[in-house]
Amino acid sequence: MRGVTEWLESIGLSEYAQRFAENGIDLSVLCDLTDQDLKELGVLLGHRRKLLRAIADLDDAARSKSAKTATELKGRDxxxxxxxxxxxxxxxxxxxxxxxxxxxxxxxxxxxxxxxxxxxxxxxxxxxxxxxxxxxxxxxxxxxxxxxxxxxxxxxxxxxxxxxxxxxxxxxxxxxxxxxxxxxxxxxxxxxxxxxxxxxxxxxxxxxxxxxxxxxxxxxxxxxxxxxxxxxxxxxxxxxxxxxxxxxxxxxxxxxxxxxxxVESHFEAMHTTRLPPLFGREEEIELLLRRWRQATQEEGRVVALAGEPGIGKSHIALALNERLHGESHITLRYFCSEHHTHSALFPFISQLERAAGFRHSDSPQEKLSKLEALLAQSTGDPEHLAVLANLLALPTDDRYRLQDLTPQKRKEKTFAALLAQLDGLAAQQPALLIFEDVHWIDPTSLELLAAIVEHVPQLRALVLITARPEFTSPWPSYPHTTTIPLTRLGRRDGTALVLRVTGGKTLPKEVMEHILAHTDGVPLFVEELTKMVLEGGLLRERDGEYVLEAPLPSLAIPTTLQASLMARLDRLSPVRDVAQIGAVAGREFHYELVSAVAGLPKQRLDEALDQLVRSELLFCRGEVPHAVYTFKHALVRDAAYSGLLKGRRAALHASIATAFEQRFPEIVEAQPETLAHHLTVSGLFEKAGGYWLQAGKNAAMRSANVEAIAHLQRGIEASVHLADGARKDRLELDFQFALGPCLIATQGPASNKAVATFTRARELCERLGDPPEQLQIMFWLATASVIRGELPVAEEMVAVLLHLAETRGNRPALLNAMRGQAMIRLFMGHLTGAREAIERAVEAFDASTEDERLAARAAGQDAGVADLALMSWVLWLLGNVDTAITRMDAAIQRADDISHPHSQAYACYYASVLHALRGELLTARRYAERCLTLSEEHGFRQWRGLALAVRGICMTSLDPSSSALEEIRTAMNEYRGAGYQLGITALYVLLCPALLLSNQWEAAVEVIEQGLATSSHNSERVFEAELYRLKARALLVRGALEASTEAQSQLDQALTTARSQHAKALELRAAMDLATLWMDQGRRKEALELLAPIYAWYAEGFETNDLKEAKALLDRLR
The missing domain is CATH 3.30.70.1230 (Nucleotide cyclase, GGDEF domain)
Structure with a gap:
């Protein structure tokens, strides 16, 4: 141990001598120490870097001595x-x-x-x-x-x-x-x-x-x-x-x-005049050139190259670009990444950064200036600059109030800005857009790519997509799209490719046969295996050909690409470590990153990277220290990565994470999922959790909800590895709480996954002892139960929520809980209780501050708008038909005053149903159409389905010959398919009369039976009386002998139900139908005695359809 002590003293780190001794570290193992080993020994970060450099120098000295000894043993003259x-x-x-x-x-x-x-x-x-x-x-x-x-x-x-x-x-x-x-x-x-x-x-x-x-x-x-x-x-x-x-x-x-x-790429520079020739791809190139001509002369085209790894997709794309070298055009390249499959818009962000010429050393203001210069070439709209600067996490003024927009709206503006940039470029000259490795594309980028595919016929552009066979495009088979499946090379083309790699020199027959037999016509396999043979010392050049030095030994040539690549890496053993560090970083990595992790002297690192580039295992873009390296193929990266032992792999991931934190704060901020991935693989699960959480929140803010869900679920998986206790529960609650809104947005608030998330979050709240998130979680659970139609369960949850909100003095939660209680009572048919609850909610709302109202609005819609809309339904049902309209108009006005789209859609839907119930179908259709427009513009799936249904019902009622019935069924199925049940009975009672007008008696009866079953199952009884009444009317329309008896029974039930609920509007309707039936049976006096008191009760609404019909019927009875 004396040797290690002296060595530590020589480099000024003698304070660690005792620690090295206690852990049995001597000179024989010194060179095997990793950054993670030193961290576990408690060595400070700066000292770790110093130690690793000193260890590397020791290793160099040992190698130099070994090499010198070997040299002395051979005849050097x-x-x-x-x-x-x-x-x-x-x-x-x-x-x-x-x-x-x-x-x-x-x-x-x-x-x-x-x-x-x-x-x-x-x-x-x-x-x-x-x-x-x-x-x-x-x-x-x-x-x-x-x-x-x-x-x-x-x-x-x-x-x-x-x-x-x-x-x-x-x-x-x-x-x-x-x-x-x-x-x-x-x-x-x-x-x-x-x-x-x-x-x-x-x-x-x-x-x-x-x-x-x-x-x-x-x-x-x-x-x-x-x-x-x-x-x-x-x-x-x-x-x-x-x-x-x-x-x-x-x-x-x-x-x-x-x-x-x-020229940026070494590979492309070496083939500026000529890329390596393509073998067996003449037909594909000719087809691509035809599509290019069509794109530039007629309308834009899309071509997808589909094929397995190594089949030559990228080579074909580069070959096409080279063929167009003499033509005026612009090429935009977008690279998808295996490690960024959940990084929203990663290929578009990377393309913008490359095109603008960003450097790591640039300040945010310098980057903004570069972005502004880039966009000046295509779009002069300052809002586009603000939107794309926001995408790249660059500071701008808040002139366009991007932070006030919903995530969905921000995403739409981002898409619009990127499409506008493309439009501007393609207007100046034809554009070739190359999207590589789309099988790794993130969901948001795929959504934008689909929009580009749909939009491209309007441009002078060819979109060229490369992907593996497992990729399935989300867009339909448009006339302007073509898919080219790439097949493997035949024997003749395979032989030609081998000869190209050998420089035209022939190989021994048995070697050629082995290469062709074991590469299966995959070009990358052919190239790599041939290079491995040439580098492996098996062959000697003689008279323009290669000959075997000795008989071909068994297994001398690896029979898989993986083995071939590993053999090549083994022969590059002095620089293999650098390749493996790069492989841990990903398919593409920055010089500055590998420099920070490798801990090598600059010259040694540069030599190692240059050797990897010369071996064509890496391609280089740019100059050191801003160079970016890319593995020639994903399989090359995989081969280098798979050669790492688990411990070394974890240590490198940890070192890369540390380097990101210390040297690349802009990546940590913009792509926390990258850091989270490295920390997760390295086993630093708690630290990884924080970054997965931030990644999820960042994605949700961009309305990239699919990516957000993936990040948050990765975080939950990481938290499983933590020790049980409050820290673990707290971290998981953070994930579940952030996951909830994303699931609401993508699958609906009542979906099974959303409810499972809310339920798990509630369990965590109970274990943590009443954390602040509990109120919101209870609100989500109550909302899910309401939407699912589980009204008794929801009623219990809202009661708990009310108690918590009042106890804590949380006014926003109280406003939402009061509205929830009123809504549940309304749909359960407890109308007087609903009115009381709404009146209390209105009082609380009037007494609240603007900040409290805004906080409550985060639940979805403005509490003031929702209270007024619900009150309008309650008042109409209770018989205050004119006052109901006044409240409804106030709801619409408030929603418009605050310019809150979700509240506007909410109010318009309630207005459309209210006016349809009153028989004011033109007004109802107008509100339904406005609700539909808002829903499609802002992605409100719930309101879209309901608005489509109400619009269709109005159209059919106004014109029985209308073809809107299929639209109605589709909309209702879409609504139910998203997990929604609440309010479906309102659609049943509106649809039934339209079906009867269209003489679809059986369909009408089926709708009524569905409505009654829903009322029974879900306790949604608000329109139960109306369903009984409509069933009676359907029976009478059929006109069977027993119809009047059954109809009277249904009308009696309708009256009983309406009276129990104090639903004067429904009681009046049931009484009119029963009075009409009795009048036809000659029971005029009974009919008059039934209807007259109900009509006399009314003090308003005498110009409404129902009261005018009641008045006319009374006049006939008298």
């Missing part, structure tokens, strides 16, 4: 053939400078010049062979070869030109000239180690680089044709044509490098 890129650079005018400057100043200048060269060359993984006064000889590709050595050399040269010019030791700017050449050389390692590096590399290439340097103009970079072939589209060039060079018999083509091309 043997040369080897290498493909090398050589750079010569020279300081322009150094002789004149030395004549003008003092020798000491010249020495300082050359020192700064050499330091500049060393820093730049080191950054790009080059090796300085020798400084030659004012020049330098540099190698790229030795001792470690990289796929992009030529590219790195050119990057280094361009950087060096600028860096040297910035050296300010002299008055004028310094300039260099650079020459670069690439080719085959012979390298003698022993000479390299003896500092004779300029003699160690022999061949034409160093001489060519030196010659190019001498002909370069000051401040320029010249490269050979061999270098140009390897650097692809990464740079802009000037072709200087064939140039005669001393020492060469034939002129050689030379290029001047003008600068970077600006």
């Amino acid at each position: 043997e040369g080897e053939r290498r493909h090398l890129t050589v750079m010569f650079c020279d300081l322009v005018g150094s002789t004149a400078l030395s004549a003008r400057l003092d020798p000491e100043d010249m020495r300082t200048l050359i020192g700064a010049y050499h330091s500049c060269i060393a820093e730049v060359i080191g950054r790009y993984q080059g090796r300085i062979a020798r400084y030659m006064g004012d020049g330098a000889l540099v190698y790229f590709g030795y001792p470690h070869a990289h796929e992009d050595d030529a590219e790195q050399a050119v990057r280094a040269a361009l950087t060096l030109v600028g860096a040297v010019a910035s050296i300010r030791n002299v008055a004028e700017a310094l300039q260099i000239r650079v020459g670069i050449a690439t080719g085959t050389v012979v390298v003698t390692e022993l000479l390299i180690e003896k500092s004779l590096a300029e003699q160690a590399v022999v061949g034409e290439t160093p001489n060519l680089a030196a010659r190019l340097q001498t002909m370069a103009e000051p401040g320029t970079v010249l490269i050979s044709a061999g270098t140009r072939r390897l650097t692809g589209g990464e740079f802009h060039y000037r072709d200087l044509g064939p140039v005669a060079l001393k020492g060469w018999t034939e002129p050689l083509r030379v290029y001047q490098v003008l600068g970077m091309s600006g």
Whole structure:
């Protein structure tokens, strides 16, 4: 243990020596320690970072020593053939400078010049062979070869030109000239180690680089044709044509490098002129091009590419984009993510951030300015800027009062802004929209994508969607949509793909057969397995082909892609850890994130990432430190991730979570679900719970209720792992309480899932001892019971709610509880009790403050509006028919005054039924249509079904030939299907007369029987008397001999029920029908004695239909 103690002292952390000793940590296990191990030892965060860096340095030293030993054991004086890129650079005018400057100043200048060269060359993984006064000889590709050595050399040269010019030791700017050449050389390692590096590399290439340097103009970079072939589209060039060079018999083509091309992706840069050819996809490309022509010349089109992982969906999408390279168009790419399937609008947010050029270091105001500049290209509407800034969590002024909008309304405005941006872009030039990996799309993005699919015929745009076969689109099969199922490659195309990877060199027959047999025609499998074979040391190149070094051993070639990818990662063992850190972060990860977690020196990390990019396991977009890396395919990421042991995997997830908290607060704020996921997998369940809760609340605020439900349920699952007790119960109650409104919005307040959530929340409240949420939970439970028609149960719950609200002095809860009590009494037929309850509710409302009224309104509708609407029904039933209308008009007026959509829909529905009951069908239809408009605009599912039904009933009653009956049945089924039962009897009593007018006697009787069954089962007896009366009328319409006897029995029951409820309006109707029956039977005196007292009771409403009919009947009886 003495060794560890000394080591801790050497790095200034001796205070941990005792802890290391107590846990048996010596030098043999030091390099195995992880961040999580150190955390469990109680090491502070900053000290953990310092320890991990020191441990990494120890590991480097051990590896270096091992490598040195191995090197000494082999004959190092043997040369080897290498493909090398050589750079010569020279300081322009150094002789004149030395004549003008003092020798000491010249020495300082050359020192700064050499330091500049060393820093730049080191950054790009080059090796300085020798400084030659004012020049330098540099190698790229030795001792470690990289796929992009030529590219790195050119990057280094361009950087060096600028860096040297910035050296300010002299008055004028310094300039260099650079020459670069690439080719085959012979390298003698022993000479390299003896500092004779300029003699160690022999061949034409160093001489060519030196010659190019001498002909370069000051401040320029010249490269050979061999270098140009390897650097692809990464740079802009000037072709200087064939140039005669001393020492060469034939002129050689030379290029001047003008600068970077600006291509973001390494993969796309290397294929700027030509992507890898597609094999077996000619028909698909031709179809896509036809759809593009139609989209640009006729109307927009949608094409979905469906296929299994690795089948080539993304390759086809990129190939199409390349085919359109010469045409004027704009390409927008949206990437869905496996780790963001419940992050609302993730692909759209990411696209906006990329298009606007956001950087992690940008301030919120800088990001807002960039967003404003982006949107200026498509939509000049300042509200769109405010809405999309809100989506990206950027600060704006509150001019548009977005916070006052309902979540649903905010979502609608967000959709409108994104669609407006698309409209603006497509109006300027044709647009290609590529949505990749849509099988991972979040529900809100899918909803928006469906809207885009429906909208796209109006645009000059092609929407290209890639997805796996399990994805099912929610949109119908429009004429402008096409699905292309991608099949596997045939043997001929598979062979061609193998030859493309081998560079045209043939493989031994048995190797080719093995590759084709075990890749099943999946292009990605073919590519990866072929690369694994080429890298695996099984083959040797000879005369333009590959031959086996020995007989093909059993299992030498993995037979699955997973095994192939793991084999490739194993051969990259020095950088595999970095790949696995990236895999834990996700399919896409930021340089800054992996830098924070890896704890590696910058150069080592950069080398590791570059090696992964060169191996085509990762693609890179942007420059370090703002670079973003993407695994070539989800399967590559999965292979790297699956190789981690559970403990290491959990530790990395925890480290990533810590890095997010410390370095990426904007992601923590905007995407707490990302942090929650990492914490959950790492086993930090309580901490994860807080972030799942925030993620759920964020999604609910955007009306992304499906995503909110998913986040909250993940949080509930995480809380299961906590120890039983008050902390666990409190956390779960937070989740259940937040989950309730989301389930109400998506499945209805009376759905089984919603009720189960409310019930569980109530249990938690009882265990926690009366927390503040209990009032709201009891209100939800009571509301669910009311809606389900479980009125006796609801009555008990409301009684408890009233007691709690009064005891706590909670006025908002009291207002809602009073209204609930009045509603229950109304629908149960306790009309006088209902009136008393409403009168008390109105008094409480009048005495409440505006803040209390607003708080009560959170339950759904304004208490004042609801009280007036309910009172109007009660008064009409009690016989105060004109006063009822006055109250109803007041309800409508108040709802309009406060401009609260849900309250407006509520009032309009109650008004439509009231006027329909009074026989004022045109007015009733007008209110039903207004309720329907509000409901469709704001997503009020309950009121939409009811309004559709009332509108249809009015239309049928006004015109029996109308085809609205099917609409009525559909609306009522929709209402019941959502779990609603309350108020259904009102629809039955309105529908029955319409059916009788249409001569649909059997349907009318069926509706009545359903209504009576509902009254009996649910105790919803408010219209029971009317149902008995209508049954009698239906019997009389049928006209059977026994009808009058049965009809009288039903009318007697109607009268008895109405009188027991004090329902004068229904008593009058039943009395009129019975009086008419008796008059037809010659019992005029009895009829008069029955009807006259009831009519005489009325003091208002004499111009209503019912009272006018009663008056006419009395006149006939007299």
